[in-house]
Amino acid sequence: xxxxxxxxxxxxxxxxxxxxxxxxxxxxxxxxxxxxxxxxxxxxxxxxxxxxxxxxxxxxxxxxxxxxxxxxxxxxxxxxxxxxxxxxxxxxxxxxxxxxxxxxxxxxxxxxxxxxxxxxxxxxxxxxxxxxxxxxxxxxxxxxxxxxxxxxxxxxxxxxxxxxxxxxxxxxxxx
Numbered sequence: 001x002x003x004x005x006x007x008x009x010x011x012x013x014x015x016x017x018x019x020x021x022x023x024x025x026x027x028x029x030x031x032x033x034x035x036x037x038x039x040x041x042x043x044x045x046x047x048x049x050x051x052x053x054x055x056x057x058x059x060x061x062x063x064x065x066x067x068x069x070x071x072x073x074x075x076x077x078x079x080x081x082x083x084x085x086x087x088x089x090x091x092x093x094x095x096x097x098x099x100x101x102x103x104x105x106x107x108x109x110x111x112x113x114x115x116x117x118x119x120x121x122x123x124x125x126x127x128x129x130x131x132x133x134x135x136x137x138x139x140x141x142x143x144x145x146x147x148x149x150x151x152x153x154x155x156x157x158x159x160x161x162x163x164x165x166x167x168x169x170x171x172x173x174x175x
Contacts (some may be wrong), residue, residue, distance in 0.1 A: 003082040004054040009064075011048035013094055014071040014147070020044075020140060023067065030061035046138045058082060060090065069094070072163050076132060083170040100128050114122065118138040133159045143168055 004033040008034070015120065020043060029040050034042075042048050058079035066077050069092065078089040089109070092099040102125065103110045109129050118124050137157035141147040151161050 003057055003084045005058050005080045005082040007055045007058055007060075007079040008053040009048075009052065010058070010076045010078075010136055011043075011068070011073050011138055012075070012157050013071070013138060014042065014122045014156060014164055015071060015073065015138070015140045017140055019071055019136040023071065026061075026064050026067050030064040031055075043138070044140055046140070048138050055079065058085065058149060060087070062111075065092075068092070068098075071161070072167055074131075074136075076136075089132065091132055093131055095163050100125075102128065 020040065021041065024036055024040050025052060026151060028036055030052065032039055032052055034050070037051065061079045064076075065077075068079055071096045074094045075092050076089055077092075079087060081087045085105075087104040088102060089104055090099065090101050102113075107130065109125060111122070111125060115125075137155075139150055139160075141159065147156075147161070147164075150156050
């Protein structure tokens with residue numbers, strides 16, 4: 001069994017409606033709290049925050065993490081302290097394809113003196129802290145017209161339209 005804790009997953013980005021069922025199914029498979037229709041509603045309403053109860057050693061489900069990265073969605077996977085580890089958060093920024101694990105106390109990111117003394121580490125963590133505390137935005141689109149309209153209206157999270165364009169171009173270019 002192992003040491004279990006409560007975890008929360010927050011998402012940011014742009015999701016094509018064609019991937020909605022796949023994401024909902026993967027959330028269900030990873031034991032996200034709520035019914036399939038509740039999970040779908042959270043995504044469609046742009047409020048994708050999901051709770052997970054009794055997660056073994058606070059580990060994000062591998063299939064879910066892989067899918068989020070494949071769909072170019074950023075995430076914050078946070079957990080409460082367990083018997084053998086403290087509270088923390090894993091942050092993934094899809095726009096930079098970078099990830100970091102950080103310790104937390106309450107809602108604050110914490111660093112040890114040893115970590116602070118590492119050259120450049122404090123500034124790097126400050127960037128991640130701003131990412132973590134920024135207003136997270138999420139948009140599901142059904143067509144290119146829908147996506148372009150949301151972009152024109154300023155409804156898309158910053159940097160994700162360009163990320164989707166780059167991803168689509170790389171899929172179209174011959175290998």
